[in-house]
Amino acid sequence: MTIELTSTNASAIAAALLAERRKAGSPSMGMVMTLLVVTDEGDHYDALKVAKSVSREHPSRILGVIKRSARGAANLDAELTIGGSGESVLLRMTGELTRHPESVVLPLLLPDSPVVVWWPRKAPDDPAADPLGALAQRRITDAAAMERGRTQAILTQSRSYADGNTDLSWTRITPWRALLAAALDQYPARIRGGVVAAERSNPSADLLVAWLTDCLGVAIERETSKGPGITSVTLQTGGGPIEIARPDGLLAEFTIPNAPNRPVALKRRDLAELLAEELRRLDPDDIYAETVKRLCKIADATGRTPAKPAARPSSTGSDGPSVADPKRSPTSAAKLAKAQKPSDRDAIPARSTATKASAKRPGTKKTPAKKAARSR
Amino acid sequence: MTTTEIAGRTPAPNPLRDERDRRLPRIAGPCGMVIFGVTGDLSRKKVMPAIYDLANRGLLPPGFALVGFARRDWATQDFAKIVHDSVMEHARTPFREEVWNQLSRGFRFVPGDFSDDVAFDQLHDVIAELDRERGTAGNHAFYLAIPPRFFPDVIDQLKKHGLADPVAGAWRRLVVEKPFGHDLASAMELNSVISDVFPAESVFRIDHYLGKETVQNILALRFANQFFEPVWNSNYVDHVQITMAEDIGIGSRAGYYDGIGAARDVIQNHLMQLMALIAMEEPVSFDAQSLRMEKQKVLRSVRLPNRLDLTTSRGQYGPGWAGGVKVGGYLQEEDIPSTSTTDTFAAIKLEIDTRRWAGVPFYLRTGKRLGRRVTEVAVVFKRAPHLPFDKTATEELGENAAVIRVQPDEGVTMRFGAKVPGTAMEIRDVNMDFAYGGTFVESSPEAYERLILDVLLGDPPLFPQLEEVELSWKVLDPVIEYWSSHGKPDTYPSGTWGPQSAVDMLARDGRVWRRP
Numbered sequence: 001m002t003i004e005l006t007s008t009n010a011s012a013i014a015a016a017l018l019a020e021r022r023k024a025g026s027p028s029m030g031m032v033m034t035l036l037v038v039t040d041e042g043d044h045y046d047a048l049k050v051a052k053s054v055s056r057e058h059p060s061r062i063l064g065v066i067k068r069s070a071r072g073a074a075n076l077d078a079e080l081t082i083g084g085s086g087e088s089v090l091l092r093m094t095g096e097l098t099r100h101p102e103s104v105v106l107p108l109l110l111p112d113s114p115v116v117v118w119w120p121r122k123a124p125d126d127p128a129a130d131p132l133g134a135l136a137q138r139r140i141t142d143a144a145a146m147e148r149g150r151t152q153a154i155l156t157q158s159r160s161y162a163d164g165n166t167d168l169s170w171t172r173i174t175p176w177r178a179l180l181a182a183a184l185d186q187y188p189a190r191i192r193g194g195v196v197a198a199e200r201s202n203p204s205a206d207l208l209v210a211w212l213t214d215c216l217g218v219a220i221e222r223e224t225s226k227g228p229g230i231t232s233v234t235l236q237t238g239g240g241p242i243e244i245a246r247p248d249g250l251l252a253e254f255t256i257p258n259a260p261n262r263p264v265a266l267k268r269r270d271l272a273e274l275l276a277e278e279l280r281r282l283d284p285d286d287i288y289a290e291t292v293k294r295l296c297k298i299a300d301a302t303g304r305t306p307a308k309p310a311a312r313p314s315s316t317g318s319d320g321p322s323v324a325d326p327k328r329s330p331t332s333a334a335k336l337a338k339a340q341k342p343s344d345r346d347a348i349p350a351r352s353t354a355t356k357a358s359a360k361r362p363g364t365k366k367t368p369a370k371k372a373a374r375s376r
Numbered sequence: 377m378t379t380t381e382i383a384g385r386t387p388a389p390n391p392l393r394d395e396r397d398r399r400l401p402r403i404a405g406p407c408g409m410v411i412f413g414v415t416g417d418l419s420r421k422k423v424m425p426a427i428y429d430l431a432n433r434g435l436l437p438p439g440f441a442l443v444g445f446a447r448r449d450w451a452t453q454d455f456a457k458i459v460h461d462s463v464m465e466h467a468r469t470p471f472r473e474e475v476w477n478q479l480s481r482g483f484r485f486v487p488g489d490f491s492d493d494v495a496f497d498q499l500h501d502v503i504a505e506l507d508r509e510r511g512t513a514g515n516h517a518f519y520l521a522i523p524p525r526f527f528p529d530v531i532d533q534l535k536k537h538g539l540a541d542p543v544a545g546a547w548r549r550l551v552v553e554k555p556f557g558h559d560l561a562s563a564m565e566l567n568s569v570i571s572d573v574f575p576a577e578s579v580f581r582i583d584h585y586l587g588k589e590t591v592q593n594i595l596a597l598r599f600a601n602q603f604f605e606p607v608w609n610s611n612y613v614d615h616v617q618i619t620m621a622e623d624i625g626i627g628s629r630a631g632y633y634d635g636i637g638a639a640r641d642v643i644q645n646h647l648m649q650l651m652a653l654i655a656m657e658e659p660v661s662f663d664a665q666s667l668r669m670e671k672q673k674v675l676r677s678v679r680l681p682n683r684l685d686l687t688t689s690r691g692q693y694g695p696g697w698a699g700g701v702k703v704g705g706y707l708q709e710e711d712i713p714s715t716s717t718t719d720t721f722a723a724i725k726l727e728i729d730t731r732r733w734a735g736v737p738f739y740l741r742t743g744k745r746l747g748r749r750v751t752e753v754a755v756v757f758k759r760a761p762h763l764p765f766d767k768t769a770t771e772e773l774g775e776n777a778a779v780i781r782v783q784p785d786e787g788v789t790m791r792f793g794a795k796v797p798g799t800a801m802e803i804r805d806v807n808m809d810f811a812y813g814g815t816f817v818e819s820s821p822e823a824y825e826r827l828i829l830d831v832l833l834g835d836p837p838l839f840p841q842l843e844e845v846e847l848s849w850k851v852l853d854p855v856i857e858y859w860s861s862h863g864k865p866d867t868y869p870s871g872t873w874g875p876q877s878a879v880d881m882l883a884r885d886g887r888v889w890r891r892p
Contacts, residue, residue, distance in 0.1 A: 030787075030811040059811070174399045175434050181392040182403040182437065186513075188390060215391045250474040254438035259406070259511035262439035265431065265475040277399065287397040 003080040010107040013078050013089060017108075020082045031086050033279070034109045035060045036117040036132055041068070047120040048088060053272045055086040058279045061110050062088035065132065067098040076104060102131040109135065114282045118275065121145050123153075128162035138282050140275070142168040143203040154203035155299050158292035163284035169203035170288050171274045173230070175266055176208060179244055179254065180233060187256040189237035194220045197234075199227030208233065210295035211287070229268055401435055404832035407515035407547075408441030408482065408506055410499070412490075412530055413522035414458060415446055418553060422584075423521060424459050425466040426824035431479045432469040435829055439510040441482035443502055447489050455485035468822055482510050490522075490529040496537040503539065514546030517580075517831050523632070524555060528569045535573040550574045551831055553582050554645050558636060559856065560849035567842050576842065580831045585646045585751075586838045587823030587830075590786040594653045594753070595662070597780070597788065604778065605658075607757065609732045614775060615885075616654060616738045617754045618647050619892050620782075621746035623699060625870070626720070630711035639690070639722035639852060639859075642742040646751075648675065648848040649840060650782070651738055654753055655728055664837040668844065675847035677729045684858040686884055690865045691721035691875035693745040698871030703745065705870065717864040720744045723878045724855055725885075737885065741878065745870040750892045751782040765801060772804045777890075787811040 003016060035055070039047045044064050051062045074095035081088045091104055109115055116138040119127070123141035127133040143154035145168075157167050184191075194212055198205030205222060208230065212220045216235075225231040232245040239257040244266070246252035252266040393400070409427070411419055430436050444455040459480075464471060484502045488495020506512045518534060520527060531550070534540045542548045550570065557563030570579055585591055598604055607613070620642055626633045633641065652671040659666040681687040694705040707714050721743030728738065757776040770793070779789040788810045796802040830838055859865075866875035873891065882889055 030809065171399075174401075177392065177397075178400045178403055178434065179438075181390060181400055182405075184390045184392050186406060186437075191391070212392075215394075217391075251478060259513075260439070260509055262511060263478045263481060264438035265434065265472065265478045267472065267474065281398060285399075287394060287399075 064090040126160035194235040197223040414444040420462040637719040687725040689878040690719035692865040694867040696869035
């Protein structure tokens with residue numbers, strides 16, 4: 001059932017929601033969170049549809065926020081839908097109100113329960129500083145949803161990382177990461193280097209490179225392929241390569257040394273699945289935090305233009321291991337320290353990234369990755 | 377000291393794993409599964425769809441192999457067809473061609489009888505071939521989806537043909553379904569057959585109730601919260617009712633059900649396990665051993681009342697109208713002898729002799745053709761010791777209750793008193809519901825998925841071990857013995873909540889059954 005309220009305000013919306021719940025005869029609420037979806041006229045239908053399907057696993061109040069023209073008088077229109085496993089309200093704001101969306105949203109948040117904000121398309125450069133983002137403990141962006149400048153988008157998000165931020169490009173590589181971890185379970189060997197191949201502009205591949213670099217302490221190269229998405233990951237070991245190749249976006253070939261090649265389904269997941277995974281955990285994702293920090297270091301060393309001139313110091317400096325990665329566990333910090341001298345720790349992965357990011361760039365050294373691996 | 381030296385002593389930790397990284401799912405290592413009894417309901421409706429769903433979620437290892445074994449003149453593609461049909465009909469996740477391709481390449485079928493040496497030789501070869509071609513690395517689980525009378529044959533054959541002995545570094549596991557015997561003696565006998573061949577930690581007894589989200593939620597509810605535990609004892613709890621009711625009859629299970637009955641079929645395993653989870657003390661940790669230890673402590677302290685005639689009830693459904701449909705009674709079911717005294721309803725009262733539960737009866741009941749299909753655990757609290765209201769004000773106030781709804785409509789209900797709106801002070805029971813989200817969503821795994829994955833991972837907390845099985849039989853055996861020598865079950869009309877004797881049994885204690 002849908003109810004339209006025009007030129008309304010938050011308390012009228014709250015009253016309408018309560019009235020509808022009562023009318024439905026079930027005044028108790030099983031909703032566990034509020035999901036803010038910041039969207040626009042073009043996308044709201046699809047975005048809210050995804051949010052509603054996820055609401056079956058995580059019953060939530062969905063608040064869709066559409067900022068319309070900032071000109072004219074301040075006005076708020078609302079569209080309420082009740083039923084299923086939650087409630088959803090689409091808020092259309094015009095005029096000066098577009099600069100104060102939090103004033104509408106704040107009174108509509110479910111009491112004493114988590115708030116998640118999701119930008120299905122364009123996200124603010126610093127989500128935690130955004131007035132809506134500040135209301136939430138989980139802020140979900142999607143660098144891959146940008147029509148252009150995706151690589152830059154994930155870098156921007158990485159630089160402005162704050163606890164609770166996460167990007168769906170990161171969620172997309174969970175199955176890859178799981179398979180790679182499983183491969184190393186099955187074939188525990190020291191990794192000497194590796195390659196991630198993906199289509200040219202793919203934030204997930206950038207994150208995968210950063211994650212592998214961070215975990216393995218070796219140079220991981222990035223190759224460009226035709227896609228779709230990530231097409232292969234190869235890790236070099238003394239006994240041969242560990243490889244997961246997925247040329248078609250559906251079925252991957254899984255190779256580890258001393259075992260037959262095996263097919264494994266590695267489907268690119270749809271938005272609802274990604275969002276559901278995000279909502280399963282609402283605490284800060286430490287691994288993501290470490291990965292984006294690494295991504296920034298790689299980018300800095302490659303000489304990519306930083307997103308903002310005032311990048312956070314912690315993500316640019318190349319201090320000693322303990323200072324740079326205060327959250328790292330002692331074992332991995334020690335591992336890294338042993339692997340490389342602190343001074344060139346940040347430089348090694350970066351150099352290799354130079355090769356991968358643009359093979360065309362003149363003056364690239366010959367196979368620095370291999371050298372780096374050997375120097376260990 | 378070089379890294380290899382370190383690695384030689386303890387396996388180096390996987391650098392891609394980090395315990396803080398909770399997104400990474402647990403994927404089973406390289407392995408395969410052999411199903412005995414591929415044509416049965418259990419395989420077709422539960423096991424095979426669950427395997428597909430696991431593959432679809434990316435939780436099966438690459439190269440997973442599924443071997444069917446049955447007395448059919450089939451080739452592997454016939455077997456694949458059976459799996460395909462069962463997946464199409466019963467899988468919870470959408471059918472995806474690429475997942476199917478991945479999975480079906482690991483299918484093999486071995487035709488043969490359970491006493492057929494040639495067939496088991498062939499099984500041995502097939503498994504060796506899978507290790508070579510699919511990289512299953514010698515890890516195989518044998519799933520016995522067959523009636524228990526065939527267990528000894530199959531287990532002997534597995535032993536004889538060297539299928540039960542893993543090579544170094546690999547594992548062989550045995551998966552069995554209930555019933556785990558039909559009394560203590562037969563359970564012990566069955567176990568001696570199994571433990572001759574498989575060590576205790578390689579035997580996985582599936583009680584699918586323990587794989588259910590809501591059952592696992594009992595542990596979360598009790599031990600992650602502050603406000604349940606202080607009242608979770610005989611100071612505040614009046615009694616506990618555990619109900620598992622089905623609205624259907626025995627259907628086509630006459631051969632299995634007759635002579636077994638409701639108490640053996642349900643109380644001994646599902647209800648006793650639920651009771652153990654509700655009543656146990658807090659485990660030191662949530663590993664298999666600590667959990668098991670606490671469950672065993674509870675089961676060991678269970679005591680039957682002295683007068684079984686006054687504290688138990690059994691029934692058999694008669695003809696009647698169930699949910700608007702006219703149905704026949706148990707004795708009219710196909711293949712049931714007209715003299716059968718099998719119980720289709722059973723209710724028993726148990727006491728737990730611990731400080732926490734002394735004096736708190738646990739009422740367990742189960743039955744077929746009852747009012748509706750429901751499984752729930754209701755912890756009913758004592759009335760407030762003093763009510764500062766007029767007597768008339770609280771006339772309609774019952775006892776507070778915390779109800780864990782296991783199925784359907786999973787969730788938790790709290791029942792407490794609230795004022796009826798109006799000028800008079802009148803207090804009445806109200807229910808507060810928590811519905812467990814995600815029940816029907818693709819992402820919430822079914823009990824079998826969880827359990828099969830746990831078998832492949834070798835993660836045993838959710839599987840009852842021999843000791844628990846034997847302890848439950850020890851509790852139930854005297855009841856069944858008493859019943860077999862005293863009269864026959866009371867008939868109750870189909871579609872009702874059981875025989876009058878069940879009502880009387882609680883009335884003697886001044887209590888009533890909840891209508892779940």
